[in-house]
Amino acid sequence: MHELSVMQGILEVVLRHAANNGVSGVEAVNLQVGSLSHLREEWMQKYFHHLAAGTVAEGAVLRVQRVPAVICCRECGRKYEWQARTGPSCPSCASERGDLVSGREYTVASLEAV
Ligand SMILES: [Zn+2]
Known part of the structure; x- marks a missing residue:
C-alpha cells in the first residue's frame, strides 16, 4: 500500500533524527508535503500513529505544511510554481510543456521533542 510505505519512510527519518539527537520522545513532526x-x-496521521506505536515517536502529532509544485519549462528553462487550478503555463514564454521538479515529495522539516 502506497500510503503505508510513504509513512514508513517518514517514520524512519524521524526515528533516525531522534536517535542522532538523543531524543527520548517526539511530540510533533513538522512535515512538508508537495x-x-x-x-x-x-x-497520514492515522498511518503514522499506527506505525509509530512502540517507538519514541508514539503519539506524535504530524503538522503538515503544503509546499508548491515547481515546474521547469522545457522551452526556456525557467522554474515556476505550478498553480493547480490553471495548469502548467510558463510566465516567461507561455509554454505549457514542462517537467515537474518538485511537488510530490515528503520532507521531514523538523521534530519537536517532549
Ligand atoms: Zn518558458
Whole structure:
C-alpha cells in the first residue's frame, strides 16, 4: 500500500533524527508535503500513529505544511510554481510543456521533542 510505505519512510527519518539527537520522545513532526501529493492529512496521521506505536515517536502529532509544485519549462528553462487550478503555463514564454521538479515529495522539516 502506497500510503503505508510513504509513512514508513517518514517514520524512519524521524526515528533516525531522534536517535542522532538523543531524543527520548517526539511530540510533533513538522512535515512538508508537495501540493501534488494525494495523501490526505487525516490518513497520514492515522498511518503514522499506527506505525509509530512502540517507538519514541508514539503519539506524535504530524503538522503538515503544503509546499508548491515547481515546474521547469522545457522551452526556456525557467522554474515556476505550478498553480493547480490553471495548469502548467510558463510566465516567461507561455509554454505549457514542462517537467515537474518538485511537488510530490515528503520532507521531514523538523521534530519537536517532549
Ligand atoms: Zn518558458
